[in-house]
Amino acid sequence: MGALTLTQVTKAFGKTEVIKGVDLRVEDGEFCVFVGPSGCGKSTLLRMIAGLEDVTDGEVAIDGVRVNETAPAKREIAMVFQSYALYPHLTVRDNMGLALKQAGVSKVAIVEATNKAANMLSLDVLLDRRPAELSGGQRQRVAIGRAIVRTPKIFLFDEPLSNLDAALRVATRIEIAKLHRDLKATMIYVTHDQVEAMTLADKIVVLRAGKVEQVGKPMEVYNNPDNTFVASFIGSPQMNMLSGAALGITAHTLGIRPEHVAISRDKGSLPGRISHVEKLGGETLVYVQVEGQGLLTVRLLGEYDWQVDEAVYLSPDQTRAFLFDAGGLRIRT
C-alpha cells in the first residue's frame, strides 16, 4: 500500500554532493522521521521522494515500482510544507479539493472527501474562508487536510511544526500522531527537532552531511547509539562526552547522559565547579566545569539548591556509559 525503498540514492548540485548514497526501506504504515542538523540533506531527500528534485543516481521506489521519472502528481503522495503553502486565491474547501479536481474526480466525491477530512481536523466551520483569514495553526491544519483528502500512499511532512508557537506545536504534534493511528498510512516526516522525532517516530533516520548515521526505533537510537554524532544529537540536554585519556581508560571518548551523572559535595571521581544552574521545576540542570573535560551537564529530577561557584564532585554511572573510538564509532563489548 505505501512502502518506500531508496537504493543508493545520491543527489548532486553541480559538483557538490548533498546526498551521498542513501539506502532505506520504510514499511507500509510506518511513521518514519528524518532528523538531523540543518544542512544535512533531510529536506532534499524528502523532496527527492516527492519528485520535486531529480535523483542524480540510485533508485526511488514506491511499492516496488521505480518512480525516479514519475511526475510528483502521479506518485500518489501528499506533502505538508513548513510554510503551509496554501493557495491564497482559493477557499479552504477549494484548497483541499484542488488535487482531486485536477485528477478528474467527480464533484460529489470531492465534496465528500473534503467534508470527511475537514471533520477529522475540525475545520468544518472554516471551509469557506480564505487562507489569509486563518491563524497559523488553522492554516497548518488545512495543509494537513489537503494532504488527507488525496488519500495518498505516502504522506510527506517537511518540518510542519517549525512555524508554530510552542503550545500549538505540542497540540499539532499530538494531532499528527493521532492522525497516523487513525489512517494507518505511511508517513515520512522531516524535522531538526529531536523531541518531535522521538515522540512521533516508529523509525528514526539520523542524517548527517547527506549520509545516514543510524536507523532504528526511537528508544534503540537513544539507548544504543552507533556513534558520537547520534549519541549527542538524540537526547536533550546533550550527552556529555568525556575524554578517555583524562579518565585513564583505553577508549577515546566516554559518553554519559546528563541523568546518569551523580553530583555530590564530598565524594566522586571528577572534581569541578558549578558554572550555572537551571531550575525547570520538574528537573534541575547543573552545569559543572571540570578540569580537563570542559563543561558537563548533570540532570536531576526535582528541585535542588545548588549554588553557582560551589565546588562539587561528579561520578558518571559506568554501567550506563557508552564508549567510542577515535573515529567516533561505538565500542561495543
Place this chain on the structure above:
Amino acid sequence: MQARQNLGRTIAAHAVLITWTLVALFPVFVIVVNSFKSRKAIFADPLSLPLPSNFDMVGYTTVMHQGDFFQYFLNSMIVTVGSLFCVLLFGAMAAFALSEYRFKGNTLMGLYLALGIMIPIRLGTVAILQMMVATGLVNTRTALVLVYSAQGLPLAVFILSEFMRTVSDDLKNAGRIDGLSEYTIFFRLVLPLVRPAMATVAVFTMIPIWNDLWFPLILAPGEEVKTITLGSQVFIGQFVTDWNAVLAALSLAILPVLVLYLLFSRQLIRGITAGAVK
C-alpha cells in the same frame, strides 16, 4: 510618546512633498490652462486662468477638424496596450523561467536579457528600419508594437525575475504535487503574487511608449497609423506654430495615460514600497 516630534516631521515631510508635487504638476497645469485660451492671451499672460474675456476653444476645434484625431488616439492606444501586453506576458514568462528553473547558462541568459537596459534601442534604428522594410511591416502598428516590446522587455525581465524569486517555493511545489501544470502554476499562483511588480513595470513601460515620437516618425508615419504624438506635430511648423492646437492636443493626450495610470496605481504603490515594509 513621540507624537509631538512626529508632528513636526510630518509637517516637514508634507511640505517637501507638496512643493515637489507643485513643481511636477506646473507644466501640466500651464498646458491645460492655456489650451482654453485665445492665442493672444497665451502670449500676453501665460499663467493666468482662462477668463470669460479670453476663453477660447479654438485649439480643440482645430484639433477636431484637422486630421483624424480620434484615429490617432486609437492608434496610440492600440500600440501602447499591445506593447504593454507583450512586455508583461513575455517578460513575466522569461522572468519565471530564469528564477524558477535551473539550467545551464541561466545566469548568462539573465544577463543577456537585461543587457538591453544599458543599450538604447534607438542606436539600432537604421537596422530596425531595414528589417521592417524587408518584412513589409513599414507603416503598420505591428512594427511599433514589436519595437516597443523589444524596448520594454529588458527592464521587465530584470525587475520581474527579482520579484519572482521571492515567491515561496513551497507554494509552487504544492501546486506540482497537486497536479497543476507549469502554466497553471505560473498564471494562477505566481502572477497574482507579483501583481504589484507587474503594475510597476507596466507604468514604467507605458509612459515612454505613449510619449515616443521617434519610432512613429520613422516606422509608421502614414496617416492611417499615426500616433497622437506624431499627429500633434502637424501644428508645429518651422515658422508658424499653432499653439492653441498643440496645447489642446497635448491636454487630450494626457487623458488616456492618466486612466491607465489610475488603473495600475493602486498596485504600483505596493510595488514600489514592497520590501520596505514586510
